[in-house]
Amino acid sequence: TCNWTKGRLIMYKYQGIWNLKGLHEGSILAQQNFKAQPTDVLLCSYPKTGTTWLKALSFAITTRAKYDGSTSPLLTTFPHECIPFLERDLDQIENNHKNSCFPLVGTHIPYTCLPKSVSASNCKIVYIYRDAKDVLVSYYNFVRGIYKVPEEDAPFKEAFDEFCEGVSSYGSYWDHILGYWRARQERPGRVLFLKYEDMKRDATRDMKRLAEFIGYPFSVAEESAGVIKNIIKLCSFENLSKLEVNKSGSYNPEDATKIETRTYFRKGKVGDWENYFTHEMKQKIDSLMDEKLSDTGLITH
Ligand code: A3P
Numbered sequence: 001t002c003n004w005t006k007g008r009l010i011m012y013k014y015q016g017i018w019n020l021k022g023l024h025e026g027s028i029l030a031q032q033n034f035k036a037q038p039t040d041v042l043l044c045s046y047p048k049t050g051t052t053w054l055k056a057l058s059f060a061i062t063t064r065a066k067y068d069g070s071t072s073p074l075l076t077t078f079p080h081e082c083i084p085f086l087e088r089d090l091d092q093i094e095n096n097h098k099n100s101c102f103p104l105v106g107t108h109i110p111y112t113c114l115p116k117s118v119s120a121s122n123c124k125i126v127y128i129y130r131d132a133k134d135v136l137v138s139y140y141n142f143v144r145g146i147y148k149v150p151e152e153d154a155p156f157k158e159a160f161d162e163f164c165e166g167v168s169s170y171g172s173y174w175d176h177i178l179g180y181w182r183a184r185q186e187r188p189g190r191v192l193f194l195k196y197e198d199m200k201r202d203a204t205r206d207m208k209r210l211a212e213f214i215g216y217p218f219s220v221a222e223e224s225a226g227v228i229k230n231i232i233k234l235c236s237f238e239n240l241s242k243l244e245v246n247k248s249g250s251y252n253p254e255d256a257t258k259i260e261t262r263t264y265f266r267k268g269k270v271g272d273w274e275n276y277f278t279h280e281m282k283q284k285i286d287s288l289m290d291e292k293l294s295d296t297g298l299i300t301h
Contacts, residue, residue, distance in 0.1 A: 002167075004158035005149050015113050017171040026087030027109050033090055036121040037097060041214045042114075043083065043106045046176040047169050048138035049130040050196040051106060052264045055079040056235040058104055058126070061211045069230050076245055078261045080106070086115075103214070108170045111179030122190060126210065127180040130196035131301050132173055132289050133273030133282065136163045138266060140276075145263045156276050164288055174292035181296045193298075197270050203232045237268030 002009035002020070010021040019027075036042075043058055045051040056079040060072060067073065073082060084092040086107035096102045107114070118125075140159045143149065166172025184191035192213045199206045207228050211217050218228055233239060240246050241262075249261040273282070289300045 002162065004154055004156075004162055005143065005147065006153045008147055008149055008153075009143070011167060017110055017113060018167050018169070019171070020169050023087070023169060026085075027113060029090060030086045030107075030109065031113070031115045034086060034093065034115040034117060035097070036115065036117040036123045037103075038121045038123055039101070039103050040105055040121065040123040041103045042086070042118065042123060042125045043104060043128075044111070044125055044180060045106075045108060045128045046135065046173050047108050048135050048142060050128045050199070051108070052079050052240075053196075053199075053235060053237070053268075054126065054128045054194070055083045055104075055106055056240060057207065057210065057231065058214060059083055060231045060235055061207070061216050062102070062104060062214065064216075064227065064231065069234050072234060074234060074240070075243060078245055078249055078251055078264075079240070080251060080264070110171055110176050111183045119187075122187065124214065125180065125183060125187075125191045126194065126213065127177075127184075127191060128194045128196060129177055129298070129300060131270070131273070132163075132285055133277055133301065134196075134270065135173060136160065136285075137273050137276050139163070139168065141266055142263055146259050157281075160277075160281055160285070164285060174289060177293060177298065177300075178296070181293075181298065200270050204228055207232060237265065241265035241268065 001007040002011050011018050012021055012024060013019075014024045014027075041058070043051070043054050045054065056074055059079065059082045060074060063072070083104045083106050084096070086093065086105050087109060093105055136159065140154070140156060144151070144154050162168065163173070166175065170176060180191065180193075184193065192209065194206055194210065208218060222228070246261045246265055251259050251261050251264075277285075286301045293300065
């Protein structure tokens with residue numbers, strides 16, 4: 001069981017990856033049925049690293065010829081409904097393959113467990129990552145929120161210990177990053193890494209990289225007309241979190257538990273970990289991540 005929820009949640013290990021009960025089924029179905037196309041772009045992430053934001057931005061980039069800031073489906077549709085999840089929405093993905101050229105698919109599945117067709121097709125991958133401390137705080141609050149675990153039954157220190165042991169949804173955070181990092185080495189030019197904190201600091205730079213990478217580069221005219229800025233504004237935490245659909249809507253992830261969409265919009269800040277971590281905990285997780293990622297040169301904090 002997941003100890004820090006006082007046994008409320010069950011964890012399973014499958015293909016070497018820990019996960020919350022119910023989350024493996026979607027990965028298995030995807031492995032069996034997903035036929036990646038060379039034109040697909042997978043938006044990959046460990047839970048709580050900024051998936052919703054990346055989906056909103058990528059959706060706005062790829063559909064900007066059709067919609068502007070006042071007509072975008074993002075104003076009335078939860079970002080996870082705009083872009084299908086590989087482990088949840090196979091039918092929708094198949095329809096997109098058949099009927100349109102919509103290339104975007106989201107997933108939390110670790111690289112090593114992705115369907116074989118992904119490496120065979122050599123499709124593009126965007127990977128977003130974030131400071132492990134904020135990832136844990138976000139995950140802790142998300143899980144407590146959806147499974148209604150009261151604070152007194154969820155000691156943060158225990159959640160921290162499990163996270164540092166790698167017992168968390170979709171496996172350990174460092175293995176998740178490492179898997180995609182290796183994919184980046186193996187597939188030059190086909191994997192783009194983005195960092196949540198960099199995007200918070202200067203979204204314009206990463207927006208240009210992202211748009212170019214997924215094949216929808218901004219023209220000089222668009223940039224001077226403020227198109228990039230408008231997309232950043234449309235997809236900002238401040239804007240999305242106050243939309244009715246993201247405030248009072250609901251969403252069914254793959255284990256069929258109904259989740260309120262607002263659970264995906266908590267604070268959207270860098271550094272909320274300071275309200276949860278002791279100095280020792282900070283030291284421990286920072287050195288753990290540094291050690292695990294030492295070959296990559298990536299610094300998550
Ligand atoms: P916090 O819990 O720290 O607020 P994911 O989308 O991968 O599930 O990650 C959720 C985290 O991203 C939450 O972090 C959430 O508030 C934040 N988030 C959601 N939308 C965002 C946006 N448009 N811009 C920045 N952060 C966003």
